[in-house]
Amino acid sequence: MKKAIFLAMASVMAASAGLAADLPVKAAVKAPAPFDPWDIAFGSAVMNDYIFRGVTQSNHNASVAAYFEPRYNINKDLQLYVGTSLESISFANRAAAEVDIYGGIRPTFGAFAFDVGVWGYLYPGGNCADNVVAAGNIPGGFACPVSATTIFLADGNVMKKDVSFMEVYGKVNYTINDSWQFGINEFYSPNFLNSGAWGDYASIIGRYTAPAAVFGTSGIGMYVSGEFGRQWLGTSDAFYGIPATPFASGIPYASYNTWNLGVGFTYKVFTLDLRYSGSDLSKGNCNAFTSAFNATGTSSVTAINPAGAGSNWCGAAGIAKLSADLTAMANLK
Numbered sequence: 001m002k003k004a005i006f007l008a009m010a011s012v013m014a015a016s017a018g019l020a021a022d023l024p025v026k027a028a029v030k031a032p033a034p035f036d037p038w039d040i041a042f043g044s045a046v047m048n049d050y051i052f053r054g055v056t057q058s059n060h061n062a063s064v065a066a067y068f069e070p071r072y073n074i075n076k077d078l079q080l081y082v083g084t085s086l087e088s089i090s091f092a093n094r095a096a097a098e099v100d101i102y103g104g105i106r107p108t109f110g111a112f113a114f115d116v117g118v119w120g121y122l123y124p125g126g127n128c129a130d131n132v133v134a135a136g137n138i139p140g141g142f143a144c145p146v147s148a149t150t151i152f153l154a155d156g157n158v159m160k161k162d163v164s165f166m167e168v169y170g171k172v173n174y175t176i177n178d179s180w181q182f183g184i185n186e187f188y189s190p191n192f193l194n195s196g197a198w199g200d201y202a203s204i205i206g207r208y209t210a211p212a213a214v215f216g217t218s219g220i221g222m223y224v225s226g227e228f229g230r231q232w233l234g235t236s237d238a239f240y241g242i243p244a245t246p247f248a249s250g251i252p253y254a255s256y257n258t259w260n261l262g263v264g265f266t267y268k269v270f271t272l273d274l275r276y277s278g279s280d281l282s283k284g285n286c287n288a289f290t291s292a293f294n295a296t297g298t299s300s301v302t303a304i305n306p307a308g309a310g311s312n313w314c315g316a317a318g319i320a321k322l323s324a325d326l327t328a329m330a331n332l333k
Contacts, residue, residue, distance in 0.1 A: 036329070041069040041083075043269075045323035050087055053201060053231050054258030054279030055290060056313045057098065059090035065323075067100075079106040081117075089123070092159040092293040094151060096125030104169075115171040119187075121164060127151050128161040129291070143239075155309050159291040160239060163193045181207045185229070196237025197253050203229030221266040228259045233289070240291075242306060251304040254285035256314070269326050275319040283310030290314070 043066070049056055050063035057063070069083030082103035089098050104117015128144035129151040144150045144158070153159075166189060173183040183205045192199030207225040214222060233253035241248045262275025281289070284300035292311035300310030326332070 037073045039071045039073065040328040041067075041071060041325070042327075043067055043323060043325035045321055047319060047321035049317050049319050050089065051260075051277045051317055051319055053229065054256070054260075054277055054281070054314055055286070056317060057087065057089045057091075059292075059294065059313070060317065061090060063088045077108040080104075081106065091123065091126065091163070092151075092153060092157060092291045093123075093126035093129045093161055093163065095123035095163070098123055111175045113173045113175070115173075116169070118166060118168050120166045123163050126159075126161045126163065129153050129157070129159040129293070131156050131158065153291075153293055155293065155295040156307050157287065157291040157293065157295060157309070158240065160194055163195070165189050165191050165194050167199075179209050179211065181209075192233060195240060195253075196250060197234040199234070200232040201229060203227050219267055223264045223266070224262070225264065226259070226261040228257070230257050231255060240288075242304070245306065247304060251288060253289050254281060254302075254304070256281035256285075260319075262319070269324050269331060271321075271323045271325065273319070273321045273323070275321070276316070277319060278316040279314045281314040283312065283315070284308065286314035287311035 045065045046062065047065070048062050049060050050058040050065070065085060065087040067083060067085035069081055071079055071081045073079050080103075083100075084102075085100040087098045087100075089095060099122040100119060101122065102117055102119040104115060106113065106115045108114070127149045130144035131153050132143045144161075167187045168189075169185070169187040171183060171185045173181055175181050185201070185203045185205065187199075187201040189199045191197070205225065205227045207223055210222040210224075212221065232255045235252045236250040238249050241250050256279050258277070258279040258281075260275050260277040262273055264271055264273040266272075282300065282302060284302035284305035286292070287295045287300065287309050288302070288305040290311055290313045292313050295309035295311045297310050298308035301308040
């Protein structure tokens with residue numbers, strides 16, 4: 001009898017041991033990682049042309065860029081950030097580069113993602129560019145001082161030594177599903193390019209992201225995106241005025257529409273973006289707005305561009321951009 005009881009107990013213990021082997025071991029389960037609110041985004045890019053709101057900033061030549069953006073996530077739906085970026089440019093005042101400093105807040109409410117902040121555009125290394133030798137030739141004494149650092153432009157254009165400015169901005173992006181997103185952007189500056197003229201830019205954007213199955217297991221992604229915007233501009237100060245005309249105290253810059261449409265391919269942290277950009281700004285009004293150092297001809301006459309020199313800095317352009325974008329949380333763990 002005792003032997004039978006012993007055998008029965010042994011059988012139960014063996015069965016229990018086999019069952020335990022199939023159950024998860026609590027001691028082996030990793031605890032959830034603690035929430036880390038800090039993150040850093042950074043990246044770089046090379047492009048054949050740096051276009052900003054339909055206007056080339058690099059004289060239709062190649063440009064390189066890089067950025068660094070620390071972020072603090074208060075929670076999963078609220079992020080604070082600051083950042084800086086650097087782009088190579090080619091301006092009439094021979095500024096060395098564009099250095100951007102910005103910061104803001106990104107709240108998310110369901111499918112709506114907002115972004116509100118301040119953006120500063122700095123252009124170090126500039127020199128005053130002026131074709132007028134005597135300062136007294138421009139009313140108000142705004143002409144460049146005659147010195148070794150003054151640049152005299154043969155095409156008659158002028159540009160201040162410092163064209164740095166700031167904008168406040170607001171953006172909202174609505175995600176319909178994994179494929180479709182739409183957004184609205186708004187930027188305002190009280191002194192665009194330090195010209196004395198206010199500037200307001202508004203645009204609508206759209207993006208379609210192809211399903212991952214399109215490229216199978218290759219890891220390649222694809223999207224199509226576009227933007228339509230309008231840049232409104234006020235009247236410049238007397239530095240850019242036209243002597244002996246109704247615009248001696250400043251020129252009313254022409255507002256214009258701009259658009260871009262392109263396709264992008266992604267692989268891991270890399271993106272190749274191929275894009276067409278254009279605007280409806282005429283060559284004459286483009287010349288008056290950009291102070292291009294290589295304007296040519298005399299036939300692009302407008303009210304604010306009476307000499308007729310024309311610039312192609314606001315014309316149609318094709319852009320090829322290769323970029324790499326990383327975050328510390330996702331890519332450096």
